[in-house]
Amino acid sequence: MIEAGLSEILTDLEALQSKVAARAAAILDTWKPMIRRDGFADSAANFAAYLALRQQDIRPLQRQLVRFGLSSLGRAEARVEAELAAVIAMVRAATGGTAVQPVPSERFYAGEAAIAQRAEELFGPLSPHSPVRLMVTLPSEAADDPGFARNLASLGVEAVRINCAHDDEAAWTRMIGHVAEAGRQTGQRMKTFMDLAGPKIRTGALRLAKGRKRVFEGDEMAIALPGKLDAVPDGLPAAECTLAAALAAARPGERVFLDDGKLAADLIRRESWGAVLRVTNAPAGKGYKLKPEKGMNFPDTDFATPALTAEDCQTLRFVARHADAVQFSFVQDAEDVRQLQDALARERPDDWQDLGLVLKIETGRAVRNLPEMLVQAAGSQPAAVMIARGDLAVEIGFARMAEMQEEILWLGEAAQVPVIWATQVLESYLKSGLPSRGEMTDAAMAARAECVMLNKGPYLLQGISELDHLLDRMRGHVSKKTPHLRPLQSW
Secondary structure, three states, X not given: OHHHHHHHHHHHHHHHHHHHHXXXXXXXXXXXXXXXXXXXXXXXXXXXXXXXXXXXXXXXXXXXXXXXXXXXXXXXXXXXXXXXXXXXXXXXXXXXXXXXXOOOHHHHOHHHHHHHHHHHHHHOOOOOOOOOEXXXXXXXXXXXXXXXXXXXXXXXXXXXXXXXXXXXXXXXXXXXXXXXXXXXXXXXXXEEEEEOOOOOOEEEEEEOOOOXXXXXXXXXXXXXXXXXXXXXXXXXXXXXXXXXXXXXXXXXXXXXXXXXXXXXXEEEXXXXXXXXXXXXXXXXXXXXXXXXXXXXXXXXXXXXXXOXXXXXXXXXXHHHHHOOEEEEOOOOOHHHHHHHHHHHHHHOOOOHHHOEEEEEEOOHHHHHOHHHHHHHHHOOOOEEEEEEXXXXXXXXXXXXXXXXXXXXXXXXXXXXXXXXXXXXXXXXXXXXXXXXXXXXXXXXXXXXXXXXXXXXXXXXHHHHHHHHHHHHHHOOOEEOOEEOOOOOOOO
C-alpha cells in the first residue's frame, strides 16, 4: 500500500531527524570553545548535523524516498536540517497530515550563500572568466619578471601562491610588488597566499655503492638518521632522512615511499643508525635513481612532529605582514591550528583574524582530524581547505585518493568553507602544451571546488585559457553535487 509505505518512511525520517539532532548537539558542544567568529556558529551547527547524518547508513531509506519521487537527502551537505525538515513536511502532507509551508528560500539556500560570501572574502571577487577561481603558483622567475604577474592579472587570475620553501624574503618582496603593480595596471587585484614549508621529510645526503646509482625491486637499501650516513655498512645504497622523528618511530613491516611514490619499500629491520628497507616497487627495467631533496612518506608510522617549525615561525613574521592568507603545510590536528593562530596573534595582535588560513590536507592523520581542524580555523578567521593530492595520495594510497577528495569536498561544503582543488591539475598540458584525456576529466571535476590551483610550466598561460573554457562549459552541467539539466544540444 502506498499510504502504508509513506507512513513507514515518515517514521524512519522522524527517527533519523531525532538521532541527527541529538548527535549533532553533542558534537557541537565540544566545538563551542573554538567558535569565536561572528557568523560561523550556524555553519558549525550544520557541519555537526552533517557529521551526525553521515554516521548513519541511510541507503535503504534513500531508495524508498526516490521511489516516491522525493529527495534522497543526497545533496544535503550545506543544509542538513532544512533538507530533512522539507522532506518530512512533504511526507506528512502526503499521508494526510497538515500541509506546511516550505522552508523559506533564504534559509534553505543559506549555506550556499555562506560559501559564496566566504570564497569572495578569501580569494576576492570572481572574475568573469569561469565559475571557479584560479590560483597560480609563482615560479622563482616571477621575482624579476613583472610581466609574469601582469599576464596572470590580464587573464583574470584571482590569487597567486608563493611557496616559502623556495627563494627568500627579498625575492618574495619583489613578487608581491609585481603582483600589486599588475593589479593597478589591469584593475584585477590578485590575492597573495604564502605557503609555509612545514616539516621537511626529504632525502638528504647520499652514499651509493660503487657503480650502482639505482635500486631495483627486491634490493635492500638503507635510510640513515641525520649525520649517521657513515655508520651504514658498506655495500648498501643509503640516503639520510632529514626528519629524525619519522625514521625513529618507524617499525619493521611499515612502508616507506620516496619521490611521490616512485619508489616503494618495506622496513625490514631497525639499526642504531637508521633502518634497512627492501624495495617493493621501482620503475620497471631502469630502477630508481636515488637523489637528494626528494620527498619521503611514512604512511604507516605514527609519529608526532610540530607542523609549525622554527623556520616557519621566522617566515611567519614576513607572511603576517605581507600576505592575504597563509597556507599551512602538513597540518595534522586542531592543536597545530591553535599553535599557528597563537603565532599569528603574536605577529598581528590587533587584526590577525583578518588573515586567511588554508589547511593543506596532506596526510591520513589530517583527514581523520579534519572536522576539528576546520572548526578551529574557520571559527576564528577566513578559512579554506586544500586537497593537496600529491602527498595525500602517497599517504593514503592512490586507490583511495578519488574517494577521499570527494569526502573532503563534502566536508568543506557542510562546514560552508571554500575548497581548493590542487596538485597536478593539467600537469602535462602545462609542461608540453598537450593535455591528456584523463587530466582534462580531472580538471572538469574541479568545477565543484571554489578554487583551482595551477603550478608553473612553459604553457601556463595557454593552460589558464583552456581551463577557463573547460570550467565555463561545466558550469551549465554541475554545481557541487547537483547536476544542472540544461538543454542537451548534441542530439
